Amino acid sequence: MIIKKAKFVVSQSDSRACKDYGCPEIAVAGKSNVGKSSFINMIAGVSGLAKTSSTPGRTRLINYFDFNDGQFMLVDLPGYGFAKVDDNEKKKWGNMIEGYLANRFGRIAGVLVLIDIRRTPDALDKQMVAYLHYYHLPFAIIATKGDKLSKMQQTKQRQIIASTLAVGVDDIVVTSCQNKQGLQQALERMEGLLVNA
Ligand SMILES: Nc1nc2c(ncn2[C@@H]2O[C@H](COP(=O)(O)OP(=O)(O)O)[C@@H](O)[C@H]2O)c(=O)[nH]1
Numbered sequence: 001m002i003i004k005k006a007k008f009v010v011s012q013s014d015s016r017a018c019k020d021y022g023c024p025e026i027a028v029a030g031k032s033n034v035g036k037s038s039f040i041n042m043i044a045g046v047s048g049l050a051k052t053s054s055t056p057g058r059t060r061l062i063n064y065f066d067f068n069d070g071q072f073m074l075v076d077l078p079g080y081g082f083a084k085v086d087d088n089e090k091k092k093w094g095n096m097i098e099g100y101l102a103n104r105f106g107r108i109a110g111v112l113v114l115i116d117i118r119r120t121p122d123a124l125d126k127q128m129v130a131y132l133h134y135y136h137l138p139f140a141i142i143a144t145k146g147d148k149l150s151k152m153q154q155t156k157q158r159q160i161i162a163s164t165l166a167v168g169v170d171d172i173v174v175t176s177c178q179n180k181q182g183l184q185q186a187l188e189r190m191e192g193l194l195v196n197a
């Protein structure tokens with residue numbers, strides 16, 4: 001798949017307010033600070049398209065990005081698991097993500113779940129994957145920040161992530177926004193999600 005054009009469309013706090021854009025959507029989910037915005041920028045080939053931040057937890061909106069003039073949308077979901085927010089706020093985030101998955105069901109071609117390659121997925125990551133099973137949504141796991149580990153450490157972590165989330169090692173694509181590792185594989189996975197939508 002070749003990305004020729006990418007542009008920001010809209011930010012929404014409520015997925016029900018989003019109109020039907022008439023094209024398949026690939027959602028990008030993961031903890032805050034895992035690298036969702038950076039991943040979207042890497043796919044787009046535009047560094048400032050999605051705002052990145054070194055302080056986690058600020059994006060509470062669902063951001064839509066159009067790719068190739070209506071071929072598909074990448075949907076940047078609010079990051080979950082930010083430690084400093086209270087339970088009420090956490091609940092709101094959960095509702096937003098679940099609301100999106102439930103309300104946009106017909107348009108979602110698949111979900112990319114981003115996991116920091118250095119971390120073992122926790123209860124929230126597992127819950128995310130459980131939602132996707134529940135809604136029968138196809139997904140792929142993107143292990144981010146590959147540049148932080150050696151190839152040998154990557155192999156080991158990939159196995160840990162696969163067994164923790166009960167997915168195959170082949171379901172995990174290791175990426176890096178710094179050296180573009182895994183960019184082609186990620187695009188292939190996305191194409192696969194779109195073809196089967
Ligand atoms: N070394 C490295 N840092 C990354 C990578 N992707 C994201 N980051 C950094 O991780 C932080 C959070 O990234 P961001 O895309 O804003 O995460 P988000 O909260 O999930 O959208 C930023 O400081 C990024 O520069 C990567 O592939 N390698």
Ligand SMILES: [Mg+2]
Nearest residue numbers: 036037051059
């Ligand atoms: Mg972000």
